[in-house]
Amino acid sequence: MKKTLLGAGIAALAFTFLLAGPEPAFATMEMQKEAKAAGIDVKNCKHCHTVAMPKKGTPALNEVGQWLVDQKAAKKADKLDMAWLKEYKPKQ
Numbered sequence: 801m802k803k804t805l806l807g808a809g810i811a812a813l814a815f816t817f818l819l820a821g822p823e824p825a826f827a828t829m830e831m832q833k834e835a836k837a838a839g840i841d842v843k844n845c846k847h848c849h850t851v852a853m854p855k856k857g858t859p860a861l862n863e864v865g866q867w868l869v870d871q872k873a874a875k876k877a878d879k880l881d882m883a884w885l886k887e888y889k890p891k892q
């Protein structure tokens with residue numbers, strides 16, 4: 801009985817890792833997809849980040865990325881909307 805419980809526990813743990821592992825990358829691919837869906841010409845992560853493949857914990861946002869975060873605060877929105885990028889005007 802005890803052995804079965806332990807096995808189930810390990811299986812549950814492994815399952816959690818499986819779910820938690822790919823999730824951040826999935827969320828960020830969504831980001832790029834959303835921007836494209838909004839009609840923004842996004843070629844890669846560097847549109848909004850200073851590195852080619854940003855990781856969780858170190859967003860490394862560039863001017864565009866930081867602008868989006870500022871917009872979120874200004875609009876008091878609870879999540880980013882990539883469609884805001886249509887209003888973005890680069891500093892001259």
Ligand code: HEC
Pocket residue numbers: 824825828829831832835842844845846847848849853854855856857858859861864865866868869880882885
């Ligand atoms: C259209 C702009 C845009 C694009 C394109 C984009 N990102 Fe982001 N990303 C952001 C913004 C803005 C944030 C900050 C979100 C926040 O603070 O609410 C962010 C945050 C992140 C984070 C979270 C960092 C943290 O704080 O833990 C990761 C990881 C990330 N991006 C990875 C990627 C990857 C990988 C790609 C390419 C597949 C990508 N992003 C493309 C705008 C973008």
